[in-house]
Amino acid sequence: MQMKVEPLFATPLARVDLSSYITEAQVAFVDGLEMVTNQQNKISENLYVLDRPELSGFRDIISKCLNDYAEQVMGCDQQLEITQSWSLRNAPGVGMHSHSHSNSIVSGSFYYTELPTPPSKMFFDRNTFYQRLEIPPRPERASIFNTKVNAVIPQTGELLLFPSELNHMVEQNPSSQPRSVIAFNSFLRGKIGSFRDVSELSL
Ligand SMILES: [Fe+2]
Numbered sequence: 001m002q003m004k005v006e007p008l009f010a011t012p013l014a015r016v017d018l019s020s021y022i023t024e025a026q027v028a029f030v031d032g033l034e035m036v037t038n039q040q041n042k043i044s045e046n047l048y049v050l051d052r053p054e055l056s057g058f059r060d061i062i063s064k065c066l067n068d069y070a071e072q073v074m075g076c077d078q079q080l081e082i083t084q085s086w087s088l089r090n091a092p093g094v095g096m097h098s099h100s101h102s103n104s105i106v107s108g109s110f111y112y113t114e115l116p117t118p119p120s121k122m123f124f125d126r127n128t129f130y131q132r133l134e135i136p137p138r139p140e141r142a143s144i145f146n147t148k149v150n151a152v153i154p155q156t157g158e159l160l161l162f163p164s165e166l167n168h169m170v171e172q173n174p175s176s177q178p179r180s181v182i183a184f185n186s187f188l189r190g191k192i193g194s195f196r197d198v199s200e201l202s203l
Contacts (some may be wrong), residue, residue: 007145010144011124011126011162012161012163013160013161014065014159014160014161015160016159018062018110018158019156019158020157022058025054026054026055029055030055030087030112030180030182031180033045033046033049034046039097040096041089041090041094041095041096042088042089042091043086046086047085048084048085050085050182050184062082062184063080065108066079066080066108066186067080069106069161078190079189080105080106080187080188081186081188082186083104083184083186084184085182085183085185086183086184087180087181088182089178089179090170090173091173092173092175092177095170095172095173096169096170097169098169099167101164101185103187104164104187105164105186105187106185106186107161107162107163107164107183107184107185108159108161108183109159109160109181110159110181110183111156111180111181112180113180114156115154115155115156115179116173116176116178118175119153120170120175121152121171122151122154122168122170122171124151124162124167124168125148125166125169126150127148127167136148164186187203188203
């Protein structure tokens, strides 16, 4: 007997190479932002960095990617609009605690400058809450049907887009160089729901 298994649902992770869309001046601008302590790593003091005029052209590129995601991945007519945006820097030996992004539909991270070697992996977690039963697969049987965590190795110049409710963390930076990223949230713009079902909501 042969068992055939097919996925019923899947969690999307969109990857876009934007390395040719950011200028050296924009990279220098982000590198020069004032940073403050954020648990272990550093976060920009400005939490709307993509609203800065120095990054306006690049903000348009990210908006385009978000709207491609809305259309191609979510399959919806509404727009995804950038809300807050910030930069993060992980010094050698420093990672980013597990978290998800509230009040956001799709979140993203953009590796705007050279990633150190080796680059820290980003781990996405299937579960958000406490699990009464934890039954991990044997390593050799791990698959998207049973794995609890999936790792992604980001590339320099790459944009990652993922559902904001998805828990994620960054492993400790194993290199001797800092690891920097721009991160952002988004929310829907447009009308959702149904007038006749009294679920209509204009955003
Ligand atoms: Fe995050």
